[in-house]
Amino acid sequence: MWKNNYSRREFIKKNSLTGLGAVIALNATTSVLYNCANGASDPAILGGIPVRTEPWLSWPVWDMEKDEEQVMEILRSGRWWRGAGRPSVVDEFEKEWAETLGVKRSLAVVNGTNSLIISLRMLNVGAGDEVIVTPYTFIATTHAILETGAMPVFADVDRETFQIDPEKIEEKITSRTRAILPVHILGLPADMVKIMEIARENDLVVVEDACQAWMAEINNQKLGTFGNAGCFSFQNSKNLPIGEGGAIVSNDDDLMDKCHAYHNTGRPVGRMVDLIGGNLALMGNNLRMTEYQAAIGLAQLKRLEQQTETRNRNAAYLKSKISGIPGIIPYKLYPNVTRAAFHLFPFRYQQEEFNDLPKEAFLRALRAEGIPASGGYTGLNDKLYLKDAFQSKNYQAMYPKEMLDFEKYLEENKCPENDRLCSEEAVWFSQNMLLGSTSDMDDIYDAIEKIHANSGRIKDSRNT
Numbered sequence: 001m002w003k004n005n006y007s008r009r010e011f012i013k014k015n016s017l018t019g020l021g022a023v024i025a026l027n028a029t030t031s032v033l034y035n036c037a038n039g040a041s042d043p044a045i046l047g048g049i050p051v052r053t054e055p056w057l058s059w060p061v062w063d064m065e066k067d068e069e070q071v072m073e074i075l076r077s078g079r080w081w082r083g084a085g086r087p088s089v090v091d092e093f094e095k096e097w098a099e100t101l102g103v104k105r106s107l108a109v110v111n112g113t114n115s116l117i118i119s120l121r122m123l124n125v126g127a128g129d130e131v132i133v134t135p136y137t138f139i140a141t142t143h144a145i146l147e148t149g150a151m152p153v154f155a156d157v158d159r160e161t162f163q164i165d166p167e168k169i170e171e172k173i174t175s176r177t178r179a180i181l182p183v184h185i186l187g188l189p190a191d192m193v194k195i196m197e198i199a200r201e202n203d204l205v206v207v208e209d210a211c212q213a214w215m216a217e218i219n220n221q222k223l224g225t226f227g228n229a230g231c232f233s234f235q236n237s238k239n240l241p242i243g244e245g246g247a248i249v250s251n252d253d254d255l256m257d258k259c260h261a262y263h264n265t266g267r268p269v270g271r272m273v274d275l276i277g278g279n280l281a282l283m284g285n286n287l288r289m290t291e292y293q294a295a296i297g298l299a300q301l302k303r304l305e306q307q308t309e310t311r312n313r314n315a316a317y318l319k320s321k322i323s324g325i326p327g328i329i330p331y332k333l334y335p336n337v338t339r340a341a342f343h344l345f346p347f348r349y350q351q352e353e354f355n356d357l358p359k360e361a362f363l364r365a366l367r368a369e370g371i372p373a374s375g376g377y378t379g380l381n382d383k384l385y386l387k388d389a390f391q392s393k394n395y396q397a398m399y400p401k402e403m404l405d406f407e408k409y410l411e412e413n414k415c416p417e418n419d420r421l422c423s424e425e426a427v428w429f430s431q432n433m434l435l436g437s438t439s440d441m442d443d444i445y446d447a448i449e450k451i452h453a454n455s456g457r458i459k460d461s462r463n464t
């Protein structure tokens, strides 16, 4: 008897001795056999049996035995902030993160958003400056630009890689351009070699938003170490999860001393000490990471290398399988990419190959099969938060009226490639799904394949 919580894979396993499963395994898409299986062929969204009912790996991973000792020790000591005595756990976490990335310095801060704000500010990006950025990112990236008082300028994406298109960056450079803020979105590398070339030619600073790109590499060099500064997030969903947290990395001692002073209420360190002489402090803020956050970070760091390997291996396997399905175009990596982080696994969905089944209906059908999937971001180049900033007292004081004309701004910042990517094409799976087995990847393939085979029926049904 088929029950709704009895997956097609379990059916195949159970029946393989009778030969039926073997035949199905050989030709899993054969509609005759699906019909034999009393509903195994029916898409779950139309009442059929889901491909999968097993849960996916829950996130974050936490091992009470191995991970808690240092955290508990700190909690019991009462030395919770990084200034409370030596040796500081935050110092230790910074040292390990810098060593992991092969960069001179790292500064731990409260979150990724503020790692971007501090970096931009300490590189002297501010009012009147233009910062070139992708419209395809989490909103914190563009919030960070607005927090400095600078103007975000959007360069369209390359839909094949999901990343900012270097050619579009060049088209956007004006006399006011001060910085490029490339985002390695989804944990896939942006084209840093070309972006650094453009920055050098035009005398621009580069802050890499690597908030989704821990351990990813171009030509064996870790992302975050190409620009003047690299920024990371350790928020709960991230591949290196602390709950909240962030880091700035750089080889530039002057910049890192400035960032350190700023994040610690302007208290000078390193070269900044001589600079301010007997004065109390520089301009600053309190953006310090706590000791117990750093201890969680150290515990998570121990598994990051192996998890990154697993994600890369499963992503390559899944990519090779699903690229055979018409209408599924997985992400492309630039040829110099030696490793990605795969915070998300993206592909482009072409509805014309699925009997014109809209993306939202495809996503619903996929979720019904037990495969969580997201349609991803909406573009950031035309949203209300920008108008809100332009209407603020600060922006009104900093910019002439014509530069805050929102309709004009929208016109100048159109990103048609990104609009298409967001509304019609992009589909993501989350990083925890890539930590499973090859058989888990097969479930994803089977579900997409099943929806493809039944897309006409799903389209015609009232459920969608």
Ligand SMILES: Cc1ncc(COP(=O)(O)O)c(C=O)c1O
Pocket: 111, 112, 113, 114, 137, 138, 140, 141, 183, 185, 209, 211, 212, 232, 233, 234, 235, 244, 245, 246
């Ligand atoms: C691309 C990107 N930039 C910046 C951030 C901001 O990081 P946080 O949430 O740690 O402030 C995030 C976090 O989701 C992100 O994904």
